[in-house]
Amino acid sequence: MAAHILVVEPDPAIRQLLELNLTSAGHEAASCLDAESALVLMEYSLPEMLLLEWDLPGQTGEALIRRLRAQARTRELPIIMVSGRAGEHDKILALESGADDYLTKPFNPRELLARMGAVLRRRVPHVSSETVQMAGLRLDPGTQRVIAGSRQVALGPVEFRLLNFLMHHPERVHTRSQLLDKVWGRHAVLDERTVDTHVGRLRSALQPSGHQEHIETVRGTGYRFVAWNARADWSGAA
DSSP states (O other), X not given: OOOEEEEEOSOHHHHHHHHHHHHHTTOEEEEXXXXXXXXXXXXXXXXXXXXXXXXXXXXXXXXXXXHHHTSGGGTTOOEEEEESOOOHHHHHHHHHHTXXXXXXXXXXXXXXXXXXXXXXXXXXXXXXXXXXXXXXXXXXXTTTEEEETTEEEOOOHHHHHHHHHHHHSTTOOEEHHHHIIIIIOTTOOOOTHHHHHHHHHHHHHHGGGTGGGGEEEETTTEEEEOSOOSSOOOTTOO
């Protein structure tokens, strides 16, 4: 499950290692070195997961977790503490403060990715892991790929989840509020116009193959995926 991850880590070498492993696994990664910078970044864009060190300049990672859990907008934000502190007391305190998991440095990147996947499955809305093929589009959650005819479509994590949900529920109309719940999750505190923005990005990515017409706007209600349209029947294109 690809996601947008914010890394809060003061050590540049570890920060670079985390970003490299995250992007190699298909995630989008941003980073900063302290709690204050993290709060500024989250004001503009809320990540889908936070990875942070305990020992940060200024406000500690543990204090940042408590602050985030006290706010409605970030109360359900998935958080994993990746810290050099290995004491049992530190782990317990971090979890009691609201961390979803705790990983001690040095860490195995594969273990971190596995723990992230487990937390995201609990926190982020479930979308189908089954490959779906219709209207000349083939979407494979296992490889995070969308194929239009013989061409691969480049999608961001949110656009991929949005298309995944719509294709697994074809012809049904979904309101913007429903899409926020199903694609972003019930913890997301976002304006419904966010849905319009990502639908626009999804359509732009599908436009070269003509498949943007399968993402239909239902005036006054929301959106749906139509398996066939008047211009073309793409069912034999894949």
